[in-house]
Amino acid sequence: MFLIKYHAVCFSALVAALLLGATGCAPSDSDSSGLYQVSNATIRTPIPGRAVTAGYFNFKNNSDESVTIVGVSSDIASRIEMHTIKNIGEQMRMRPLPEAIVDAGAEVAFASGGHHLMLFDTQLVGSSSILNIELANGVIVEAPFQHTQLIDTDEE
Numbered sequence: 407m408f409l410i411k412y413h414a415v416c417f418s419a420l421v422a423a424l425l426l427g428a429t430g431c432a433p434s435d436s437d438s439s440g441l442y443q444v445s446n447a448t449i450r451t452p453i454p455g456r457a458v459t460a461g462y463f464n465f466k467n468n469s470d471e472s473v474t475i476v477g478v479s480s481d482i483a484s485r486i487e488m489h490t491i492k493n494i495g496e497q498m499r500m501r502p503l504p505e506a507i508v509d510a511g512a513e514v515a516f517a518s519g520g521h522h523l524m525l526f527d528t529q530l531v532g533s534s535s536i537l538n539i540e541l542a543n544g545v546i547v548e549a550p551f552q553h554t555q556l557i558d559t560d561e562e
């Protein structure tokens with residue numbers, strides 16, 4: 407019990423430090439300027455006994471240049487991978503998605519049955535978590551992802 411509690415305290419302190427750090431060194435990040443909008447952002451609460459889960463979001467590019475999503479990171483998972491689902495023969499298979507290009511004015515959906523995030527060693531606290539969506543142009547879009555209970559078995 408002691409270890410678990412200690413770990414939770416540690417985690418909150420780390421989040422606080424990162425939030426303070428972020429406000430300190432990002433005077434006007436592009437996500438507050440409205441260039442890039444993240445919506446429908448959710449993370450599934452992992453199935454009991456598991457720490458791997460999926461995340462979804464829509465990314466709208468309001469700028470006049472295409473952008474490329476090159477990765478997603480967060481403190482809540484040891485690793486986050488972008489995946490896509492492809493039909494191979496009659497089978498739906500997950501494949502790593504190295505990057506996702508979002509054309510100027512376009513919106514890309516990471517949604518059940520298509521592109522999605524896979525989170526490994528996930529530890530969710532509270533009702534939402536911040537994920538950092540990293541763009542090839544160096545911008546990092548911080549977005550809150552709501553935790554959902556929905557369990558969709560067709561990806562397992």
Ligand SMILES: [Cu+2]
Pocket residue numbers: 489490500501522523524
């Ligand atoms: Cu996957």
